[in-house]
Amino acid sequence: MTKDIIQVPLxxxxxxxxxxxxxxxxxxxxDKSIQALEKAMMxxxxxxxxxxxxxxxxxxxxxxxxxxxxxxEVKQMMKLPNGTIRVLVEGxxxxxxxxxxxxxxxxxVEITELDEIHGEVHEEEALMRSLLTQFEQYIKLSSKVTKETLATVVDIEEPGRLADIIASHLALKVKEKQDILEIKQVPKRMQMLIRLISNEKKVLDLEKKIGQRVKTSMEKTQKEYYLREQLKAIQKELGDKDGKTGEVEDLREKIEQSDMPEHIMEIxxxxxxxxxxxxxSSGESSIIRNYIDWLLALPWTKKSQDTININNAEKVLNKDHYGLEKVKERILEYLAVQKLTNSLKGPILCLVGPPGVGKTxxxxxxxxxxxxxxxxxxLGGVRDEAEIRGHRRTYIGAMPGRIIQGMKKAGTINPVFLLDEIDKMSNDFRGDPSAAMLxxxxxxxxHNFSDHFIEEPYDLSNVLFIATANSVNTIPGPLLDRMEIISIAGYTELEKLHIAKEHLLPKQRRxxxxxxxxxxxxxxxxFKLIRRYTREAGVRGLERQIAKLCRKTAKIIIxxxxxxxxxxxxxxxxxxxxxxxxYGLIEQEDQVGxxxxxxxxxxxGDILTIEVSHFPGKGKLTLTGKLGDVMQESAQAAFSYIRSRAKELGIAPDFYEKYDIHIHVPEGATPKDGPSAGITMATALVSALSGxxxxxxxxxxxxxxxxGRVLPIGGLKEKSLGAHRAGLKTIIIPEENKKDLENIPESVREELTxxxxxxxxxxxxxxxxxx
Incomplete structure (x- = not known):
């Protein structure tokens, strides 16, 4: 039977x-290889x-x-900074x-697949056992192959695949491996491998014997080392600047020329x-040297010259970000105060909003x-206090915390320091990093922050700290108290259109x-891309879709x-x-219940449909949809209110004795909790019971x-944007939330009642x- 010929890059x-x-x-x-790789990827x-x-x-x-x-098959491809391409391939x-x-x-090239030729079953089984035994003995002698490798090959049942995997782990020349690759007969391939492994074992045995001889000679070397150390001491007495003596003098010179405060210089x-x-040779030597290097690397007095120009700052913010007028106004106010007071002792800004709205x-x-x-x-996932305060200098490998590491990276004592994802910090037995952030x-x-590694006070009072978070609910109260929250709710469709045209599209084209x-x-x-292919508060998903369009366009052009x-x-x-x-997630017609x-x-913000059904029973109230305690209590309160006002609401007063009621919130896999669903549950209950x-x-x-009183809620702006995206026209809100309407974008207010x-x-x- 003729084999299929296929054409592939080589x-x-x-x-x-x-x-x-x-x-x-x-x-x-x-170049030829890169061209072949790109051809394969296409x-x-x-x-x-x-x-x-x-x-x-x-x-x-x-x-x-x-x-x-x-x-x-090419599994992954990544461009390296030096221009080469790193690929992950699977044979x-x-x-x-x-x-x-x-x-x-x-x-x-045009290629044809080579079939493997198998021998007699019992012969292959015997050869497989022999090959595994030889390979196990080889692993014991070789330091290049781990014991875990043996565990991976033991379970292989196909003789041809076993031979290939073992051959790939052996330290053989390319010609020898090529010879193995060219053997189509599986038994012959295994026999050749057994012979090669046997030869390799002999070589490894010889290496072991040579190693024993070297160990004996090393004892002699230790003696010579001791004599050399004595010689260095004599050279030091004679004023010789080579070796460690010269290194110490260089360190002293660097310290004296650095910008350290006097008390730090003494230390x-x-x-x-x-x-x-x-x-x-002592372990303590590397610890001390590491500590000195950190003291030298940290900025102690070096500042970058502030150029707080409000008009220029406004131009930069408007150029980089469309919309977010109130956020920009607050930032400009903050900078104006810094210019007038010439001091940064003020609130720490915390930008709070959904992913992709531009906080970072x-x-x-x-x-x-x-x-x-x-x-x-x-700070996402940080759960160790040492990540913030550093490790104590009592063991090799100790390092300062992320704050001091950031200051070293900044190179000045007055950088803009972003604490990203401050709401994602956690804690465990290693301490509470959020408490260290206080x-x-x-x-x-x-002004005298203490890091366990540096030990001496470090001045952070000139740093402009800005934090970001997705939600304030998970930030501990004392930490939240030290920050001023600036909420970034998300973008309207019109704002997303401008951002796409002015920022995302030019960037993705480049x-x-x-x-x-x-x-x-x-x-x-x-508009169709925004409405039908993304559903988000930010623009990250929109940028991904625009990038996809750019790639499709590039392919069409080529x-x-x-x-x-x-x-x-x-x-x-x-x-x-x-x-x-x-687009327009609302119901197509008026619904009962x-x-x-x-x-x-x-x-x-998003919309949430609450469904209620009733059927003959004895007044049992069932709640489903993975609801939290607060939502369950809201449902109970709504149920009790309806019982107390059944007659006025046009509902049979004894409904709770005749019917079981089931309240369900769809998307049951998603946890839901919050105090703002009370009137929605009550309305759905009244609708179901009254028809x-x-x-x-x-x-x-x-x-x-x-x-029956309606209490205020939070997040009205975010909820309004979600309702607008979903296509709702009328929004019922608590009386006390009227004051929050001015925060909602005018374009949304015009389309919602x-x-x-x-x-x-x-x-x-x-x-x-x-x-």
Missing amino acids: LPLRGLLVFPSMVLHLDVGR GDQTIFLSAQKKVSLDDPEPNDIYHIGTLA LYRAEIQRFVETDEEFI ALKEVARYEKVPQ SLAKSIAASVNRNFVRIS EVLDPEQN ENGLKKGDMQIRDEAL SEEKKRVVITEKSIEELLGKPVYR AATGLAYTAVG KAVRKEVGMTGEITLR FIPVGHLDQVLKHALVGE
Whole structure:
């Protein structure tokens, strides 16, 4: 039977060979090889790997390459800073080159798969056992192969695959490995491996004997070392500056020329004197030297010159960020106060908002606007106090905490210091890092911050600290008290459109190698992208979709040789597939027993449908949907209020004796909790029990008391943006939240009708059909 011939790019390997089932990283640097790799990535990601006969050849010809190699799949590809490409490949099967199709730009070859020829079953079983035994003995002698490797090969049942995996772990020459690769007969391949391993064992035995002889000679070397140390002491007495003596003098000179305060300089010089006395071979020597290096590396008095120009700062913020007017105004006020007082003793700013709204980039813009160095540390997942305060200098490998490390990186004592994800800190038996942050963020204390490694007070009072968080709920109270919260709720559709046109699209065009004239996205297409392919408060998902469009455009320009691609509302589905989300998530018609509530999550505002059904029973109330304690209590309060007002609400007074009631919040896998679903649950209950439908365009938020009063809630801006995205038209809010309406963007206020209410009767009047 004739084997299929396939055409694939060829990657010649130097000093390396890949077997089937083998997974490893390769660094690719030659132009032809990079071209072949890119050709493979444009196809089905398969590439033919074959070794060169001579390693020294930079530009091999077809005759310089072995014709039998391995077809492999490219799993990962990453560009390194030096221009080479690192790829992760997995060998699939043996194959043989039948013909070279292309040799100019890159090697393209036609190959056929080589079948493995098996022998008699019992013979193969015996050879497998013998091979495993030999390999186990080889591992005991060799330091290059770990015992874990044996555990991975023991379970392999296929003799051919076992031989290939073992061959890949042996320290053999490329020619020997090539010989193994070219053997199609599995028994013959195993026999050759057994012979090679046997030879390698003999070599390893000899190495062991040589090692014993070297150990004996090392004892003699130890004696010589002791005499040399004595000689160094004599040289020191004679004033010889070589060796450690010269190093100590260099350290003293650096300390005296540094910008350290006087008391720190005294401590550093004392440590140098200790370092001089401790033997070089002692573990303490490296600890002292590390400490001295840190004292020298830290900025103690060096400052960057502030250039707080409010007009310039405003230009920088407006250039880098669209919208966020109140946030920018607060930052400019903050900078104006700093300029007038010439002091940073003020509130620590904490930017709070969903992912992707620009918190980190805002901090970078602040640093650029005041001409200060910028340094960022991520606190997400930090659960060890030593991460903030550092380790004590009692063991090798001790290091300062992240604050001191950040100051070293900044190089000045007055950088803009971003504490990213401050709400993601945790704690365990190693201490509470959020408690350690209290000293860092207190203007009254941080002028003498104490790090366990440095031990001496370090002045952080000139640092402009900015924190970011997704939610304030997980930030401990005392830490929250030291910060001023600036809320970034998210963006409206119009703001997202401007951000996409002015920031995201130009950035992604640059990153994907497109010029301005190569690609145009029309406004209606961007609106469809925002509404139907993303659902978020920020713009991170939108940027990913724009990047995807840029990649598709790049492919069209290269493959179809077009000079310009215009993306319209119609063509966007051809490029990105069917829409992911339905724009306007509201119900299509008025529903009985279902009300729409507004929720405030870590990723912005969203809508929440609450469903109620009743059926004959004995008054049992069932709650489902992974609800927290607060929402369960809201449901109980709504149920009790309806029982007390059943007659006025047009409900049979004895309904709780005749019916079981089930309240469900869909998306049961998602935990939900909060005090703002009370009136939504009550409305859905009244609708189900009275048979009156709830208006489909109405959303609501508010807590309820047993007397039917509607209490205020938080996050109205975020909830309003979520309602706007979902297509709601009327929002029922608590009376006391009227003051928060001015924080909602005008474009959203114009399209939504807000109805403030103080009692549940008013809610039902506006929410139920026919009321």
